[in-house]
Amino acid sequence: MATKPTSTATTPSSILHQKLLLKPQKQTEIEQQEKPIEELLSFPILLSDQINQAVKEAESFTFECSEVGKQVDRLCQMLRSAVRLATTGAAFYDRPLRRIAAEVSKNLEKSRTLVKKCRRGSIIRRVVTIVSTADFRKLLTLLESSVADMKWVLSIYEGAGGIVLTLPPIASNDPIISWVWSFIASLHMGTQLHDKIEAANELASLAKDNDRNKQIIVDEGGVFPLLKLLKDNSSTEGQVAASSALNYLANDLNRVRVIIEESGVPIIVQILGNSPMKVQVMVANLVARMAEHCNIAQEDFARDNVIRPLVTLLSIDLFVDDDHKSKFGKPSIHSIVQINKEMEKKSLYKPGVGSSLSMHSEGSSKNHRKERENEKPELKLRLKISCSEALWMLARGSVSNSRRITETKGLICLAKLVEIEEGELQSNCLMTIMEITSAAESNPDLRRSTFKTNSPAAKAVVDQLLRIIKDFSMNPRLQIAAIRAIGSLARTFPARETRIIGPLVETLSHRNHDVAIEASISLGKFACPDNFLCVEHSKTIIEFGGVPPIMRLLRGNERGILYGLILICYLAIHAGKSEALERAGVLNAFEGVDRGLVAQNPELKELIPQAIYHLSVFHQSHSGMLVQRQF
Known part of the structure; x- marks a missing residue:
């Protein structure tokens, strides 16, 4: 019987060959x-x-x-x-x-x-x-x-990782892509460290130009080799070059997420804790950028305990003199020293790591400490500025991170720097305090544990906030931050703490309208019904002469009118018997309120009738038709 010839077109190898040729045409x-x-x-x-x-x-x-x-x-x-x-x-x-x-x-x-x-x-x-x-x-x-x-x-x-700057035909319409490929290939496959450093610097230069270049670098896989170079502690220059490029890339949510996905957070925290000061400055900036643009980065950095080294670096050369012991309390001195001790222990002991590595870490840590002692003051200042900004961005909108900062005794350090520093460092520390107080306002547990009246750290913070509020020559931006922070702590102050109300009332007459409005917002938190001591605080505001400047706010812009009306309503509801309200013509002011403004703000729609009612009870001769007016 004749054997049927086998067709080459139907053999398994031929079928596989055909699939291999046809499949890529249909694949994405x-x-x-x-x-x-x-x-x-x-x-x-x-x-x-x-x-x-x-x-x-x-x-x-x-x-x-x-x-x-x-x-x-x-x-x-x-x-x-x-x-x-x-x-x-x-x-x-x-x-x-x-x-x-x-x-x-x-x-x-x-x-x-x-x-x-x-x-x-x-x-x-x-x-x-x-x-x-x-x-x-x-x-x-x-x-x-x-x-x-x-x-x-x-x-x-x-080319053993050397940079190739010739232009292939595929990149003739977009030469950037070929340069990015060449630089990243040098980082990936280079055998010479100077080639890698040059490639990282070139990528940083491209990323600095525009966001399109940044996206190309990320899309073409540039993040991983940059993190690898950052992790290599054999070259400070290489770490600085890598962190510089990563800083330029980390100005967008999606690009920050790529850095996180490439396990960038633990690498960054490790480098921050134990590196030369030049590198720490760049890495602290990177923490700030990533935390600023991505809340996932905020959480991941906190989990990897980045806050402790940041506070430690922020407290470099920060000593409390004997003259300030009574002001800040003895625990403040101990806390700053303790931070450094705890940080050293953490950097030397890592679970699961052998003793030889611990000895190496100990040696490098001592070397870096000696280097830090000999660094120029300008570089130390830059490091503190970078660390303070990183803490600000980590605390922004985060109750958990704000709590971590207070648990590392960072609050006393921030207060001290607000007192003795100026410029960007003072501003960053104040902004961090503002974020922590904002978190405390929304979280009763944090508020009660951190801002107790007998807490030295809380007292130090409040003292510095009041000092800034009272100084009318201060930058309005700083005054607004201080006023906002005090307002966030409104529920923590007892009725007898009248030293807080006085400076805020004075600020209602500030020449800068935005500062005056912010003061009215903060005073509103003292006088609002949510504050248990609203009646006492309302009376104190009136006693310190708060009514006339509030009435002047009602003649300003729409924002000033809004918050001025809210505050005056609280005062009328809680202290309507006061003659100061009658003398200021508050009832007549209500009569002239713009109906459109009231309609746009439901809170005013409820407050104004209540305020009119309480005023009319004590001042019948001036009630008239106003009581009947519908808001």
Whole structure:
């Protein structure tokens, strides 16, 4: 019995071969990126074999087909070289090769289609399929570009990580992409440290220019090698270059998330805790940028305990003199010293780490401490500014981080710096305090545990806030922050603590309208019904002469009118018997209130009728038709 011949078209290997050729045409770009590089390169290599076979079978345009075959052979050799490089190198950067291989595959498919048209066929096929010399000229141009692209990509792989600044055809319309590829490849695969540092500096320069460059660097995989260079503590210059580039990248939520996904947070915290001061400055800036743009970064940094080293670095050379002991209390001295001791212990002991590593950490920690002692005051100031900004961004809108700062005794450190410093450092510390007090306002537990009346840290903070509020020559921005912080603590002050109300009432007459409005908002928190001592505080505000400046606010802009009305309503409701309210003509002021403003603010719609009622009870002669007015 005759054996049926097996068709080569139906063999398993042939079927696999056909699937391999057809599948990439239907796959998405994401699927292509996920494929192993060897598998991705096998497709154009198989295409090259098919084209060579079609060239041999060509019966028309034989010269042109042979020229195509020569270019395809060159490409095939380069592709095989790329496969060898990709499979032998441990740290292989494949982004440019993937992009170029995809373009090479497209051009090879076009070559296969055109060359196949030159094979013998029926008369009808030859008539329908029209091939011209111009088609081959276009194809050869594309193949020459592919050859140049492959030559370029091989040069960045075979150059031992050196930077290649030539421009491949694939990047002719966008040279930035080729530069980014070259710099990242140098970071990934470079054998010389100076090449990596140069590449990191070049990426920082590109990222500094615009957000598009930043996104290209992130999309092309630049974050991972930058973090790797940052982690390498053998070169301070390299760490500074890497952190500089990462700082420029970390100004966007999505880019910050990429840094987090690449395990950047634990690396950053580790470097911050035990590095030369130049590096710590840059890393603290990076913490601030990431926390500013991403609340996930806020949480992750806190989990990795970044707040403790930040407070420790902020307290460098910060000693409390004997003259200030009575002001800040003895615990303040102990707390600052204790922070440094605890930080040293934490940096020396890490669970699961051998004793040899601990000894190495101890030695490097001592070296860095000696270096810090000898650093210039300007660099120490820069470090404190960076750490204070990082704490500000970490505390912003976060109750848990605000609590952590207070638990590290950071509050006393911030208060001391607000007292003795000026400029950006003072501002950052004050803003951090403002965020902590805001968190305390929304969280009773934090408020009760941190801002107790007998707490030295709380007393130190309040003293500095009052000092800034009283100083009318102070920057209005700082005064607004101090006033806002005092207002957030309104529920913590007892009725006898009248020293808080007086400065706020004086600030109602501030020449800067925004400062005066902020004072009215803070006083409103003392006088609002949510405050248990609202009646006592309302009377104190009136006793300190608060009514006349509040009435002046009602003649200002819409924001001033709004908060001035809210405050005067609280005073009328809680202390309507006061003659100061009658003398100021508060009832008449209510009569002239803009109905539109009331309609836009439901709170006013409820408060004004209540205020009118309480005033009319004590001042019948002035009630008249106003009592009947509907708001």
